[in-house]
Amino acid sequence: MKIELKKFGEILISRPSGREAYLAMKAYLLKGLANEEKIEIDFNGVKVMAPSWADEVLTKIVHDYKNVKLLNTGNASVQATLKTLKEFSDFNN
Amino acid sequence: MNIDVEKLAFKFFVSEKIDKNSEYYCGTRDIFQARLDKMISFLLAKDNLKEDDIYIISAITGEIGNNSFDHNIGSWVGEMGIFFAYSFDNNKFKVVLADAGQGVYSTLKKVKPEIKNDIEALKVAFNERISGRASESRGNGLKFVKSNIKDRGMHLKFISGKAKVELNKIEKIEEIIETYQGCIAIINL
Numbered sequence: 001m002k003i004e005l006k007k008f009g010e011i012l013i014s015r016p017s018g019r020e021a022y023l024a025m026k027a028y029l030l031k032g033l034a035n036e037e038k039i040e041i042d043f044n045g046v047k048v049m050a051p052s053w054a055d056e057v058l059t060k061i062v063h064d065y066k067n068v069k070l071l072n073t074g075n076a077s078v079q080a081t082l083k084t085l086k087e088f089s090d091f092n093n
Numbered sequence: 094m095n096i097d098v099e100k101l102a103f104k105f106f107v108s109e110k111i112d113k114n115s116e117y118y119c120g121t122r123d124i125f126q127a128r129l130d131k132m133i134s135f136l137l138a139k140d141n142l143k144e145d146d147i148y149i150i151s152a153i154t155g156e157i158g159n160n161s162f163d164h165n166i167g168s169w170v171g172e173m174g175i176f177f178a179y180s181f182d183n184n185k186f187k188v189v190l191a192d193a194g195q196g197v198y199s200t201l202k203k204v205k206p207e208i209k210n211d212i213e214a215l216k217v218a219f220n221e222r223i224s225g226r227a228s229e230s231r232g233n234g235l236k237f238v239k240s241n242i243k244d245r246g247m248h249l250k251f252i253s254g255k256a257k258v259e260l261n262k263i264e265k266i267e268e269i270i271e272t273y274q275g276c277i278a279i280i281n282l
Contacts, residue, residue: 013156050234051233051234080240080241084237088222
């Protein structure tokens, strides 16, 4: 399963929108997938990401699925957000 | 003529009659998000700043602005919403955000009662993994802000209650004479 984050927007910053995105993913994209299924999260096209949004989405996906791969993480705010999640949230990927 | 957005921010929520039609007033999170999107488009079109810096300062602005809504929903002390403005002056970019919410001390003492004042509250907020919205697992936003202000050579002045933090390569927290109800943040790049 590949999740293209740009389909949730180019500017991903707030917790409520992150929570909404995660619920939509659970309902439409991740429904029925076993927890060992490979999940690819593609950051291509994301311009701005902040840890509040990411914590509501990425931390939960990594918690729920064992085989998560992050693609196209070159954007500066994506890199900075992933660093913060690793240091201050339960994000282990 | 350049407008002094910092001065406007300090006055905005203490005015007798708040100008809710102001282009700087964001009564809801949706309005803030729309104006932040516009700021990003403006900066990308202007071509004065590095693209990476635009994305990072936008993420920092998003974190601080959304914090105001996250931590004051149902508990605004003054008018609901935030002041959000930005300006270019002599090729220096400035973002200003302000709210009339509870402030950092009131928020954090509920989850860490040993915090005794505004200065201690700012120290904790910028340095410890703590969430003002326990039992939710949060509390990474201001650490993100601090780290990226430092890494990108930006400057942040953040005031809440009777305390001020100045951040760039170093962090300086001190008491101020005048109290500010809520939070005010000034980011310079």
